Amino acid sequence: MRSIDWLQLGLFVAILALITKPMGLFLGQVLDPKGRTWFDPVFKPLEKITYRLMGVNAEREQDWKQYAIAMLLFSAVSCIFTYAILRLQNHLPLNPQGFGALSPDLAFNTAVSFTTNTNWQSYTGEATMSYLSQMVALVIHNFGSAATGIALAAALVRGIARHSVATLGNFWVDLIRTTYYLLLPLCVVFALVLVSQGIIQNFNPYTKAKLLEPMTISVAEIDANGKPVLDKAGNPVMQNQIVTDQTIVQGPVASQIAIKMLGTNGGGYVNANAAHPFENPTPLSNFLQMLSIFAIGSGLTYYLGRMTKNQGHGWSIWTAMMILFLGGALLCWWSEAKGNPIHQQLGIAAADGNMEGKEVRFGIFNSALFATVTTDASCGAVNAMHDSFTPLGGFVPLFNIQLGEIIIGGVGAGLYGMLVFVVLAVFIAGLMVGRTPEYLGKKIQSFEVKMAMLSLLILCLTILGFAAWASVSQWGLTGLNNNGPHGLSEILYAYSSCVGNNGSAFAGLSANTPWYNTTLGIAMLFGRFLMIVPIMALAGALAAKKISPASGGTFPVSGGTFVILLLGTVLLVGALNFLPCLALGPIVEHFLMLQGKLF
Amino acid sequence: MKFFFNEIRGAVMSTLMMAIVCCGIYPLVVFGLGQVLFHDKANGSLLVDKDGTIRGSRLLGQQFTLDKYFQSRPSAAGNGYDATSSGGSNLGPTSSNLVAAITQRISDYRSQNNLATNALVPADAVTASGSGLDPHISLRNADLQAPRVAKARNLPLEKVQSLVRANTDPADFGILGEPGVNVLALNLALDALAGK
Known part of the structure; x- marks a missing residue:
């Protein structure tokens, strides 16, 4: 843990803190239908045309049910749109490599994955997706699901800030304004910065490069029917083949990476995601990508403070998030820097840490920090392979996801997820002192607590239910890349990632099978939409309540006591739900590694 | 029911508009500017x-x-x-x-x-x-x-x-x-x- 790495960590937190207020103020303008931004001259006419085409009256607000229905319809329609493109990609243009259509289960999994802001990828991007599929079928959700998340957070914040009303805003207005005024302008600038670092943006067919040193590789011999030739013992016959070229991937990558990060989507253009030099070429591009994952979510905490006229509340939530972030980052960094004693006994320099699955330009620290950031937020981009992390290094991303993606979190989703814990925390505080719990002047009653608990139970039951099913089923076990406790971690990570709408993976798991594609797809749908509906009901209930004036006995929702109470609630719920299964995965693996046990 | 059909129209048209703006115009703008400003890097x-x-x-x-x-x-x-x-x-x-x-x-x-x-x-x-x-x-x-x-x-x-x-x-x-x-x-x- 070198001092230069501490400097980078300090720089990251400092810049994040500095952009939180301007981002929050800008969000305030974007999420106010009458707000003004610098981009009005460009986008105001487009906004008006869009509403006219959609038949939307921007003045009319919706109650929580109408808001939720509009959101669900948008998600459903855009999901079908993506499914159709993926199934028909071989008939559509911009497919210079001539990739075929996706299988029904893979297309289902992928369409759901991008609609739910998860971006779980069962496929290898560079060998599966045409330029059109990447640029249209997937990117539309990178914008749409991010804007949806921000819209929902705004609706919940309005529910908290308003009183004695039935409406929460208009979903269509929030969706379109967020996309046009927030995401698009940021993305254009960010994408160009990324191109300047070396991310590609073109429509050329893949380029053939002549290798300096031709390679001899061993491949299975194929007969006339395209089947591998087997010898008498039933093993495939291998033959040597000389490779003289490297095929270099091309495509419109930079525009996709910009929104992949800003919208906490995380779906890579290529299989190796942000570890690939074409997605993340330099330490600077890496630093900016980490910042952009947190930028909007961090600004939303300021927006919350501004809207509820209690800036201390916004900053308190931000502080609680930062404490959880730093705890995870330090543990992950320490564990990766310490490295793997088994490998060090073989002769690897201990000072180098655990470099399996990591890139030289990022090294230990930036790989550990990226892994923490991407799983705190529900981004799921990876710049190193989490599957090859040390047990405790891999525990951090897994536990971050299981906490519910509330440490900054996915754009919007992080804030509304955290507000569920806030409701729970003030409820617990109320019980402890024997008063009716209040949150910003509103009584928290049984309906609100029921809705909050419902969304937490769905998270836990879906993750553990599916993971348990997979780990006792043949279809679940055949996909494993590692044995022993690490195999359980692979399954647990997959369902946690999908339910939490993260999308990163212990990527050794071969998940492109009908069983995994289907169950993971359902897990993603549950994790997104079954969580959202109770939260919208909560927003509606809060909006309808009266505000009672604060008194001496009111529990303050800012300051140290509140931060500690909130942290306690988050960690307690996470630990009670998941420690038993974590003990069987990464925790026991840590002790087995110290004893030198192999699987 | 009228509410429902109105909202479906909203969903369909917003999907189409986002496809045009975010998946057509936006990547093409980045493509154009990237090719002019950073030609070598934009091509690999x-x-x-x-x-x-x-x-x-x-x-x-x-x-x-x-x-x-x-x-x-x-x-x-x-x-x-x-x-x-x-x-x-x-x-x-x-x-x-x-x-x-x-x-x-x-x-x-x-x-x-x-x-x-x-x-x-x-x-x-x-x-x-x-x-x-x-x-x-x-x-x-x-x-x-x-x-x-x-x-x-x-x-x-x-x-x-x-x-x-x-x-x-x-x-x-x-x-x-x-x-x-x-x-x-x-x-x-x-x-x-x-x-x-």
């Missing part, structure tokens, strides 16, 4: 030799086995540095397959570079990268390989070492990330020196 940072042949990308590693070339990290991309099949080994910390692979690589690395049988080996030299296409090796890894390359090419060690330094990408602004030696660029420079 390709390295072209003096005959005009594309020899690779500055950002993507290649596999080398000969003594006269600096060698890249082990790769789990396809059969090694297959740029259409990026990815890591995804082998975990208690994987016996990973231990077997690392054991073999350490022994190969020591014998190829004439190191003592108990010499510590740089981690990047014997572990697979995340992308399988890592263009860099660590400075210490390059230093340990330099004498072998100098001998195979009949060059003074100082000459090889100065080329290593010339092809090292430093940490950004001196603090972000790690410095790394770009293996493909370095090997191309060595070949250019040999006049082939």
